[in-house]
Amino acid sequence: MNQAAPFGVSGTPLSEWRNSVALSGVRPIDVDELVPPGARLVVLAPHPDDEVLACGGLLAAMANRQEDVQLISVTDGEGSHPDSAQWPRSRLRTERRRESERAVTALGFDLPRFAWQRLGMSDGQVADRADALIALLSEDLRSTDVLVTTWRHDGHCDHEAVGHCAAQAAANTGATLLEIPVWAWHWAEPNDPRIPWQQARKFMLSDAQLQRKRRAINAHASQLHDDVSTGAAPVLDTVTLERLLQPFELVFL
Numbered sequence: 001m002n003q004a005a006p007f008g009v010s011g012t013p014l015s016e017w018r019n020s021v022a023l024s025g026v027r028p029i030d031v032d033e034l035v036p037p038g039a040r041l042v043v044l045a046p047h048p049d050d051e052v053l054a055c056g057g058l059l060a061a062m063a064n065r066q067e068d069v070q071l072i073s074v075t076d077g078e079g080s081h082p083d084s085a086q087w088p089r090s091r092l093r094t095e096r097r098r099e100s101e102r103a104v105t106a107l108g109f110d111l112p113r114f115a116w117q118r119l120g121m122s123d124g125q126v127a128d129r130a131d132a133l134i135a136l137l138s139e140d141l142r143s144t145d146v147l148v149t150t151w152r153h154d155g156h157c158d159h160e161a162v163g164h165c166a167a168q169a170a171a172n173t174g175a176t177l178l179e180i181p182v183w184a185w186h187w188a189e190p191n192d193p194r195i196p197w198q199q200a201r202k203f204m205l206s207d208a209q210l211q212r213k214r215r216a217i218n219a220h221a222s223q224l225h226d227d228v229s230t231g232a233a234p235v236l237d238t239v240t241l242e243r244l245l246q247p248f249e250l251v252f253l
Contacts, residue, residue, distance in 0.1 A: 011186035014242040020190035022197045026250065029201035031061045034178065034251065035068070035146045042070045042141065042175075044149040044166050046126060046158040047077040048100040049220045049236075053244050054180040055148055055251075056107060056213035057205035063108030063212075070115040073100065074133065074162055079123030080222070085229035087222060095222055102219035107212050127161040137169035145175040151252060153194070155183040179252040185243040202248040210247055217241065 017023060035041045041062055045051040051059065051071055062069050077096040081087035087095075097118070105111050119136070121129050141147060147170050150156075152163025163179055170177035181188075181195070188195055205213065218224070223235040236244075 010237075010239045011243075012189060013239060014246070016190045017185070017243065017246075022191040022195070023250075026197065026200045026202050028204050028248075029251065031058065031203070034058065034201075034203060035062065035065075038068075038144070039176075040068050040070060040142065040145045041065075042072065042145050042147045044072045044074065044137070044147060044162055046074050046150055046156075046162045047080070047123065048073060048075075048096040049077070049103070049217070049223060050150060050159070050182060051100075052103050052107070052213060052216040052220070053182050053236075054150055055203075055249055056103075056216050057209045057249050058148070058203055058251075059109075060107045060205075060209040060212040060216075061203075066109055066113060069109070070117070071104070072137075073116070073118045074126055075121050075123040075158065076118070077123055080235055081227050081230070081232065083230060084227050084232070086227055087229075092222065096220075099220045099222060103216035106215040106219055124158060126158045126165075130161060130165050133162070133165040134168050134172070137165065138172040141169055141173040141175040143174035145173075146178060147175045148178045148180065148251075151179040151181045151184060153184070154181055155187050159183060181250060181252075182244070186240065196252055199252045201251050201253060203251055204248045210245065214245060217245070 043051045043055060076093040078089040078093040081092060101111055104114060147166055149166040150159035150163050152160050152167055154160055154163065159182060167177055225234055
């Protein structure tokens with residue numbers, strides 16, 4: 001996730017989400033229903049950390065099936081600190097790659113054996129490369145794959161572009177598409193009609209999976225602290241993390 005508080009200062013607090021009738025009515029789903037045995041989970045992340053924020057719990061649940069998991073990182077997240085002297089784009093690109101490696105390890109994966117593709121597209125400009133991304137995914141995906149990415153109406157340009165590309169590639173190949181909101185927790189309201197509640201399921205996280213997700217988020221230190229050179233607040237502030245560390249992950253089928 002890149003973009004600090006784009007829809008207001010703090011967004012919808014966790015306390016309001018906990019009182020959501022629509023959210024409380026979402027049915028649970030287990031890992032074997034989401035990723036049946038023998039299927040491959042392909043996680044398409046717009047920025048480093050999106051794979052953790054969106055589906056770190058699901059990835060932790062799949063760590064014992066590492067051979068069935070592939071991560072595709074679309075950008076290196078070099079645009080998360082604009083005009084920063086502390087984090088110029090070249091330094092940030094390198095550091096966010098390292099943070100992702102530490103996060104994947106925290107989720108339980110053996111990094112040397114982990115199937116990981118980095119595309120290096122420009123942060124904030126994924127829509128300009130949509131045709132290339134659709135072509136790459138359409139060539140790589142199998143009909144038995146489960147493709148997970150950010151929701152195509154999430155409210156961030158790269159999240160939405162990647163979501164739309166994933167939807168087209170899934171249609172081209174017959175792969176199953178799962179979309180997960182990240183920024184929608186910020187701007188949406190607790191019973192928001194813009195959220196596709198009928199398609200939503202809750203992947204419930206065990207204590208161990210939630211702890212792994214938390215450790216993986218903590219690996220993204222560049223996103224967790226103020227930028228001393230610009231005075232910008234953390235991209236992942238306390239309120240944002242509370243919403244993203246609920247004991248479930250919301251998945252749109």
